[in-house]
Amino acid sequence: MPAAALVTGGSKRIGKEIALALASMGYAIALHYNQSKEDAKKTATQIKAKGRSCEIFQCDLSNENETRLLVTNVKKRFSNLNLLINSASIFESSKLASPNTIHSLSRHFAVNFKAPYILSCEFYRLCKKGSIINLLDANITKNKTGYPEYLLSKKALADFTRVAAVEFAPYIRVNAIAPGLILPPEGKTNAYLNRLAKNIPLKTRGSTAQITSTVKFLAENQYLTGQIIFVDGGAHLLNAEKA
Numbered sequence: 652m653p654a655a656a657l658v659t660g661g662s663k664r665i666g667k668e669i670a671l672a673l674a675s676m677g678y679a680i681a682l683h684y685n686q687s688k689e690d691a692k693k694t695a696t697q698i699k700a701k702g703r704s705c706e707i708f709q710c711d712l713s714n715e716n717e718t719r720l721l722v723t724n725v726k727k728r729f730s731n732l733n734l735l736i737n738s739a740s741i742f743e744s745s746k747l748a749s750p751n752t753i754h755s756l757s758r759h760f761a762v763n764f765k766a767p768y769i770l771s772c773e774f775y776r777l778c779k780k781g782s783i784i785n786l787l788d789a790n791i792t793k794n795k796t797g798y799p800e801y802l803l804s805k806k807a808l809a810d811f812t813r814v815a816a817v818e819f820a821p822y823i824r825v826n827a828i829a830p831g832l833i834l835p836p837e838g839k840t841n842a843y844l845n846r847l848a849k850n851i852p853l854k855t856r857g858s859t860a861q862i863t864s865t866v867k868f869l870a871e872n873q874y875l876t877g878q879i880i881f882v883d884g885g886a887h888l889l890n891a892e893k894a
């Protein structure tokens with residue numbers, strides 16, 4: 652029976668590319684989505700066309716009770732689950748100390764930190780071996796941002812990656828990828844990313860293929876844990892003022 656991977660936020664964009672790349676490596680795929688059911692079905696069809704099995708799982712990761720059941724539900728269908736990719740995320744602009752700050756903080760922490768935390772703990776408890784890869788953000792090295800609650804949630808997930816790597820060893824490896832300028836966020840164009848790219852060391856945007864090759868590397872290298880790989884053209888090396 653082939654090993655299986657659970658990919659959260661796998662219906663489109665980076666999550667979808669990770670799911671397709673893992674399918675090409677031979678994994679069966681448990682494809683999680685929240686609202687994008689049609690996209691999830693299309694991605695599942697593409698995965699099956701590669702000769703891999705794939706099932707879609709709906710779950711609102713801001714709901715703690717639903718989130719707690721996701722790994723159990725996946726395990727029932729894929730008993731050989733041994734890879735968890737925490738890619739689902741929200742990314743909303745905000746301003747510290749504005750009236751909606753606490754609401755924004757709760758939302759970002761629920762989806763971007765608490766859900767990966769719960770899924771990782773459930774994965775450890777139920778799967779007992781394998782590996783976890785968390786999707787962070789290259790901006791975790793910085794403190795200047797128009798997205799403070801998002802940034803705080805990713806900084807917390809970075810620390811969780813290291814804490815869990817120690818806590819879950821030697822059974823589960825826990826690593827992370829911190830992407831830089833890969834895909835424009837909702838409402839922004841490619842031109843926006845190309846403009847930002849002029850200010851980073853390698854002067855260019857990254858690709859989803861550069862993310863998926865890093866996923867493959869982290870999934871395969873059995874001697875890596877607690878690592879955060881910045882796939883960002885060197886952006887994290889610059890201080891906040893220059894970035």
Ligand SMILES: NC(=O)c1ccc[n+]([C@@H]2O[C@H](COP(=O)([O-])OP(=O)(O)OC[C@H]3O[C@@H](n4cnc5c(N)ncnc54)[C@H](OP(=O)(O)O)[C@@H]3O)[C@@H](O)[C@H]2O)c1
Pocket residue numbers: 659660661662663664665666683684685686687688710711712713737738739740741742762786787788789829830831832833834835836
């Ligand atoms: N794009 C980039 O260049 C970039 C840069 C830095 C970091 N990253 C990180 O890389 C990862 C993937 O990036 P992306 O741009 O592909 O992500 P994205 O498009 O912003 O979001 C991925 C998925 O998250 C899911 N999601 C949002 N709220 C959810 C909820 N309440 N419950 C369950 N799922 C929820 C959505 O699923 P549905 O559509 O099914 O609702 C969405 O498709 C993220 O963790 C992101 O922070 C990306």
